[in-house]
Amino acid sequence: MNVQVKPAVDIRLHQQRPPLDARPLEKRVGLIILATDHTTEPDFRRMVASERIGVYVARIPYANPTTPENLRKMQPALSEGAGLILPDEGLDAVCYSCTSASVVIGDAEIEAAIRGAKPGVPVVTPPLAAVNGLKVLGARRISVLTPYTVETSRPMAAYFAAHGFDIASFTCLGFDDDREMARLKPASLVDLAREAMAPDAEALFISCTALRSAAVVPEIESAIGRPVVTSNLATAWNCLRVCGDQAPRPEWGRLMEMGLRLR
Structure with missing residues (x-):
């Protein structure tokens, strides 16, 4: 079997270094x-x-x-x-x-x-960003919705109270696996938010970065007539x-x- 030997490729080194941006993105x-x-x-x-x-x-x-x-x-x-x-x-x-x-x-x-x-x-x-967001929106009396258990929700309630918020209502869903939290249907979050919103609350905070709630914030705001802050949105x-x-x-x-x- 005859094997043809191909000539070596002539690789040329460019003599001048191209200019660089300070960063690929600003x-x-x-x-x-x-x-x-x-x-x-x-x-x-x-x-x-x-x-x-x-x-x-x-x-x-x-x-x-x-x-x-x-x-x-x-x-x-x-x-x-x-x-x-x-x-x-x-x-x-x-x-x-x-x-x-x-x-x-x-x-x-x-x-x-x-x-x-x-x-x-x-x-x-996320919680401090939410605090900043709620304050910028002028909300002091809030409702809170979380996917967590009661045990995991208690520190959340204490956190927002310590930052000066009056909690009108606090609703949790009882999940203890963040992978299941991520599978909650966004449309169902609209209904859950409507139920969780106290009549006298000035805004709603939806906790948890696993929830797909950011994408339906405008829909929730339309349903409840008040501002909504979620973890990932904040x-x-x-x-x-x-x-x-x-x-x-x-x-x-x-x-x-x-x-x-x-x-």
Whole structure:
């Protein structure tokens, strides 16, 4: 069998190094999510990512059921997760996308853990973003809807009360697996929100980054006649504003028309 030997390819090295942009995209949002998360990435892809803003994701270990004890176990992984997002490069914001864990671990502890890997970066958590959003909307008396058990909902109620909110009603659905929470039909969330809304509440907060609630915020607002803040809507809004994007997006609800009062 005759094998033909092809001549070697002449590879030419270009003599001048092409110019580089300072960054591939102008702004960078780091997103730390649970290993089991189905919802945050699609939501941030729709609401945050653009030709100007890149969203870069790291997943950290998490095991159901969703209990305060299991949620606290994520804290040691936060620094490592943050460090895996574009190592040795700066970020414009880092969002830890778990509402209930942020409540039980604490916003300050989460901020310290993330800044251990990314010094000086603005840190966004869902409950604090929701607090900021509700205040910007002028709401003080609120209704709350969560997919959690009563045990996991109690710290959430205490968190919002500690931030000065008067809770008119608080409804939980009894789920303890975030993968099942992600499978709740968005249309059913509209009906559940209508039922959870107290007549005298000024706004509704729907907790949990697993819920596919952000996409139906305008529908819920139309049904209840008051502003709605969800976990992923609040963090997306917060990250956009931190990145200097002030463009109103009314198709995502009233919050996306508001500015953020930065500390």
